[in-house]
Amino acid sequence: MERTVSFTLNGRPVAVKADEERMLLWVLRSDLALTGTKFGCGEGVCGACTVIVENEAVRSCVTPLSAVAGKRVLTIEGVGQKGLHAVQRAFLDHHAFQCGYCTPGMILNAYALLLKTPHPTRQQIADHMEDNLCRCGAHMRILDAVQQAAAAAKAGS
């Protein structure tokens, strides 16, 4: 049903008039023209569309707009608005990407992990990232990057 759904997007309030059953991915990419969130499968299995809702990583391709009403949503465009975030910095330092298409989802999923578990073990990182797919095979560097980001946060705290 079409209605106006209000939520906080990357720290700013937004109101979207749309069918609330539509998936958040398309609202972000098309209605709001924020294309950093990627379409990969549309079935919630690849993780390219990962965004953060209230500190939890979710798959925006299977999250209806209604589910974010009144909530805080963070996309890649909202990460590091005042200079690169530690996770982004670490992805750059380790070249933890090749084609870069899965990268926003990877960064947001790692970001969500560090919100909850600031000092994860390598195994915890791998477990948390398991369902984000990368076809270029940057897995080793992604784990290295998330470890560095966690260490940087530790040093800074």
Next chain:
Amino acid sequence: MAQAEIATSGMTRRGLLGAAGAGLFVFFHAEAQEPARLPVRQAAPVDLNAFLKIAPDGRVTCLVGKVELGQGVMTEMAQALAEELDVAFDAVDVVLGDTGLCPYDMGTFGSMSTPLLWPAVRRAGAEAKAVLLEMASERLKVPVDRLRVQAGVVSESGAPSHAVAYGQLLEGKRIERHIENVPVKAAGFHLIGISQPRKDGPDKVTGQAKYAGDIVLPGLLHASILRPPAHGARLKSVDTSAAEKVAGVQVVKDAGMVAVLHERPDVACDALGRVKADFENPPAGPDDRTIFEHIQKTAPPPTVVKQSGDLAEGERRAAIVEKTYLNSYVAHAPIETHSATAHVEGDKATVWASSQAPFQVKNAVASALGLPPANVRIVSRYIGGGFGGKTEADQAVEAARLSKAAGKPVQVVYSRREEFFYDRFRPAATMKIRAGVDGAKIVLWDGQIFGAGDREGNPFYDIPNVRVTSAGGWMGGNPPGMNPFAVGAWRAPSVNSNTFARESHIDLLAAAAAMDPLEFRLKNLTHPRMRRVLESAAREFGWKAGRAPTKRGAGMGCGMYSNVCNATMVEVAVNRGTGAVEVKRVVMALDVGQVVNPDGMRQQAEGAVMMGMSSALSEEVAFRDGDVLTRGFDSYPIARFSWLPKIEIVLVENPGSPALGGGEPPIIAMGAALANAIFDATGARVLQMPMTPARVKAALG
């Protein structure tokens, strides 16, 4: 669109300079890609393959028709140009894959960017610097041999304030000087051979990298296209009335294509679900089990790849081992599906397309729209993975046709289902090998390749009596119906299948000769570079000589692609109960000639380890009667974090060698190394890729 015309093949140097804006243009050569139709100038071919531009502010733009698939071409081109021009790496911007701005390029495939285009960019930089030095010499009234260049500033030796910047030299002027045969630097590199930060990094970690499906234009419509239930199905009737009732929907029917357009992609997709279509299914065809027999039956007559010595003589002397190896259809499965955004306005078209060959797409779009190619501009900036699967770009033609029909910009983004359905798979293949040893020496090799293609079918071992034939392949020219859908190039085409078969068989011969697989290879191999990568890998791996199966789970394979030598050694653990294979460690030694960007090369090799494991152990396209039953990542599992082994890449130094392309070669020996490691662990020989748990279990007996 003057810029678009610049890139049109067949223009002369004068034409190019006439059309281009201010700045310095230097022309260089990449002979292997030179279209024959280019006019001749001064007895040498005029080459518009690439050019560079130095702006009045001193920033350098490198324009090449390659695309950034993630392989790092942007970074290595910047290295080449900055090195030879003596400017800072950060002062170079690279513009890729834009047919309106970049000179013609055949396409980004075959690991050709580094061996062919990269040296050409260096030569361009060297020539540009020589021209600029001449100009500076005139400006400063100092002989060239007393000038030095640092960070794009030319100064007099010993008088650093007596200086002029490249940008100042060029300001407001167009320069047409040309100096023949300027040598590139031989040594003293400040960038080449030293790992550099990826040029595409900042765009990619901030979400600012724009892929073809990220282009937003005013009035943009998203298309969902009606697809058949199977390859070869024929549309009998279609009723779009229910879809047309959805607010904002526009239905386009154009020469057999039925598409639903809407300003929101998901609404277009839902509305397509309301289209009622009746298809006539194709006749029954092969499936993923019967395909190998089908391919052997339908393959064209074989061609001889290699014939030497006397097979009968080999047969007399040899202890024979004969096996048949199979390789299933494999998908490219990039995370970015085929995407395009097209804007057709009057007699001009611009299409942003995820394509590895934008100049080929340009011709395809022009032909589909009935426009001269000069009126079509393709932009392929960032591509979300290609692996050979985005060489063709049907979606770009579809988007262009729809944009023309709708009178608005139109975006086509394949669903995951469409991506699998329309992928041009790595072909299923059968490799029959009859070979034999006399003592420690291979004396016979009789190979028949069906479906894979002939590349690297001829073994590089020293074998006196050899015959290899090949029938059909990835490159096309197969009889209709041999493959029930399109096939094409998949990262190192032919070579994954042929290396799997050859190197598996070499281990069987080593067993027949009662020898250690490494010792056996070295005994039969004089190729010095291949010996060196084998020895380097063995050293790093800590290879322990022994007759397989040693129960250690160690295996090796070696191979060649695009003149790169690769030796891969792996360690696995096999679960005898389930047949599951865990890869614990991978050591890969590579001789890629001169290494341009060591970290970039490692990225490619590490990625190839993951993709190689994935395709060798898990990936297989399921199909029946023209329908592709593999529809998503749930039914097509690819390697993920839990698969990650310990990876060690050894870049074997080869000073003085030209730089070779490293994107494809690292993947080729993974299949055989894994098969041999499974054999070493269990004594079971798996003859078909992917080596799924079920197949490993079956081999265990």
